[in-house]
Amino acid sequence: ELKVEQNPLFLSMQEGKNYTIYCNYSTTSDRLYWYRQDPGKSLESLFVLLSNGAVKQEGRLMASLDTKARLSTLHITAAVHDLSATYFCAVFTSGTYKYIFGTGTRLKVLA
Amino acid sequence: DAGITQSPRHKVTETGTPVTLRCHQTENHRYMYWYRQDPGHGLRLIHYSYGVKDTDKGEVSDGYSVSRSKTEDFLLTLESATSSQTSVYFCAISERDRPSYEQYFGPGTRLTVT
Numbered sequence: 001e002l003k004v005e006q007n008p009l010f011l012s013m014q015e016g017k018n019y020t021i022y023c024n025y026s027t028t029s030d031r032l033y034w035y036r037q038d039p040g041k042s043l044e045s046l047f048v049l050l051s052n053g054a055v056k057q058e059g060r061l062m063a064s065l066d067t068k069a070r071l072s073t074l075h076i077t078a079a080v081h082d083l084s085a086t087y088f089c090a091v092f093t094s095g096t097y098k099y100i101f102g103t104g105t106r107l108k109v110l111a
Numbered sequence: 112d113a114g115i116t117q118s119p120r121h122k123v124t125e126t127g128t129p130v131t132l133r134c135h136q137t138e139n140h141r142y143m144y145w146y147r148q149d150p151g152h153g154l155r156l157i158h159y160s161y162g163v164k165d166t167d168k169g170e171v172s173d174g175y176s177v178s179r180s181k182t183e184d185f186l187l188t189l190e191s192a193t194s195s196q197t198s199v200y201f202c203a204i205s206e207r208d209r210p211s212y213e214q215y216f217g218p219g220t221r222l223t224v225t
Contacts, residue, residue: 031212043154043201043216045213045215050211092212097142098156099214101153101154101155
């Protein structure tokens, strides 16, 4: 059974600091997704990573994928308050058409 | 934004009553999904559909049924609602004609079972 684990589950950080969120998954997959969710809202797509070594960046966020290690990272550079949200990673299972989500990382950026 | 709507957006119902949630899409995507979101669990798959009249179970399907009679609509039914089904329900769609297989989410339905 495919499992997706995120850590940390909760992250409180100061503005201007850097940090990384980790997403580990338990079986092979070549598609990994990062989403952002604001309180009371739906999920917003941030990144789609399709191959080993893929790296994507948008503003202060950068995501990468290592399919051999079954690991994706979401790196936050010089955090600002507007990045406060919950971040989810999800993995696609090609044999079943399912997406398995991590439990989420709740990020709080303190001014 | 992908054209996905969910109805109702909020519902309060009593234990033992049937409840149907609707997901409607205007994107003509083949795949549709129902998830529930609870604190500490992320999103968990309830049921999904890979075509009209083609559905399959997810990891938390007990107590739920689904139907898809046309491409644009995917219905989730709680036959006899229980308090453990109090949750936020999200519908999602995806398509396989693009390499990303990206999912797009509806706005969600907050269901409270008293």
